[in-house]
Amino acid sequence: MPICPECGGEMKFDRSRYMYVCTSCGLAVTRSELDDLKKGRSPDLGEDERERWRREYLKWWLSSKR
Numbered sequence: 001m002p003i004c005p006e007c008g009g010e011m012k013f014d015r016s017r018y019m020y021v022c023t024s025c026g027l028a029v030t031r032s033e034l035d036d037l038k039k040g041r042s043p044d045l046g047e048d049e050r051e052r053w054r055r056e057y058l059k060w061w062l063s064s065k066r
């Protein structure tokens with residue numbers, strides 16, 4: 001199980017989006033982004049884009065839990 005690069009939480013693979021999602025902070029990254037983060041490089045997405053993505057995903061993630 002991959003570890004979230006931001007908070008150290010557990011990340012789960014979401015098959016419907018092909019992204020790894022942090023169960024603690026909601027960070028969502030693709031496989032290649034996760035590899036980049038592990039190597040210490042930042043992903044291609046800009047900060048704003050990532051933040052927007054994360055918020056959207058967190059919303060979706062929380063609503064899908066119900």
Ligand SMILES: [Zn+2]
Nearest residue numbers: 004007022025
């Ligand atoms: Zn996290």
